[in-house]
Amino acid sequence: MFFSQEDLQIRETKDGSHSLWIPKLQESYHSLHGAVTESQHVFIEQGIHYLHDTDDGAEIRILEVGFGTGLNALLTCLFSQERKIRIKYTTLEPNPLSWGLASKLNYPDSLAHPQSHFWYKELHIIEWGQIEWLNPYFSILKCNETIQEHSAHEPYHICFFDAFAPGKQPDIWEIKVLEMVKHMLEDRGILVSYCAQGKFKRDLKTLGFTVESLAGPPGKKEMTRALLEPSDHLSLNGPEPDDPEL
Ligand SMILES: C[S@@+](CC[C@H](N)C(=O)[O-])C[C@H]1O[C@@H](n2cnc3c(N)ncnc32)[C@H](O)[C@@H]1O
Incomplete structure (x- = not known):
């Protein structure tokens, strides 16, 4: 990447929870208006909670683009x-x-759950590339790779698209990357992002998503939720044999 860990600075955000600031990029891992509040x-609310209310399937499979501090993973673990x-x-x-760096962040204290310290540490120290069950409800697979390199073994119900902002890391917001995500999703799968940029939403619409602009977290007018309608995307197995393109 274009910065090293030594460059990262811990910042307290407006809700008291920490984030990491990258001086070289002038970018943070979360909103400075409140890291936990944003995530x-x-x-959680506009992503998993919404999905669970509209679909009571036996399990929810989530793909996160950018593990970062592990905050989204910890909140999801607590939710499950x-x-x-x-x-x-x-x-x-x-x-x-x-x-060493992640342990200095105050998420377990901010969340005040009896298990939050234990799970937060586990999330960070478990092996990369191995599925680990932290409790009977929550498993995690951490992949030390980019979204461009990832191939899904099972389709996901939700993608947490939590990359650095388009102005800071434009390549990851390109339509070809969003298209890769689309092909990793289930029918009626959703993508949620803090980003409400016009081009991002137009690209999602071009790809066949139904795009909703929802009220954003503090300090941000809007966020995006995109829903994939059934039959509008190809499954992980690729095109059907009678596809005229074949
Ligand atoms: C905004 S931060 C994510 C914050 C994180 N979700 C959290 O809860 O702390 C963006 C993350 O995406 C990672 N990243 C950068 N390029 C990536 C790529 N091509 N694919 C997946 N992740 C990437 C960065 O290293 C960084 O950790």
């Missing part, structure tokens, strides 16, 4: 345990943070 709103919902969480990270 809870965008990914509280709601007794089985979640399989796959997360991608080409630039893992050391536990």
